[in-house]
Amino acid sequence: MEPQLLHEVTDSVATVVIDHPAKRNAMTAAMWAALPPLLGSLARDPAVRALVLTGAGGTFCAGADISTLRGSPEEAQRLAVAAEEALATFPKPTLAAIRGHCVGGGAQLAAACDLRFAAQGTLFGVTPAKLGIVYPASSTRRLVALVGPAAAKYLLFSGELIDTDRALRTGLVDEVLEEGELDKRVAEFTRVLATRSQLTQAAAKEFADGRTDRDAHWSRQARAATDTAEGVTAFLERRAPRFTWTPSD
Structure with a gap:
């Protein structure tokens, strides 16, 4: 089967699946290139209220398909960064559901999600030092913001894999499940x-x-929306709220 990104929308949640089982779901150049337009389409879908990124079978993503780096590593990195940024700026909550291996480009994608839930036994690694690659500045800053400078340096300097216990302690994941x-x-x-x-x-x-330039924007949105009134009314009436604001408002 050709490497691909699968997706479905069920009960207001979009699920995007990295599907390249022959290489433990490593991302090809075509898969990196396909992710931003797919995310753009899902972002515009009013039925989508959250997004899950996961891998097919027993692993999340083992990184970039190394064979794609032989021709033009700069182009491969450009595609990966564009995909990462598209995921990071997705306007609705994103969650990475991780099992098996989350390494290299896989860790890059997971870090771009808002939240990360992992199965016990998952291994994580940020491995550019094993390939002599300069990790992108934006990806490095995102990793530092997530785990702190010391843990980020440990991961980047060594390329060593860490287990779920350490990932949880450093803040790389939010929950670890059986x-x-x-x-x-x-x-x-x-x-x-x-x-x-x-x-x-x-x-x-x-x-x-x-973002430090959006205070006024969100103040205007809050005044124009009915979500606050609905939330308070629902609380007082002891019922589930019916929020109506959408990102297109």
């Missing part, structure tokens, strides 16, 4: 995300990601 519980927990959590205010989520995502 293998049989990962999919269930991800489904439960994304159902929760899909019921929450997209206004709150979108503003929080930009603020948490360091």
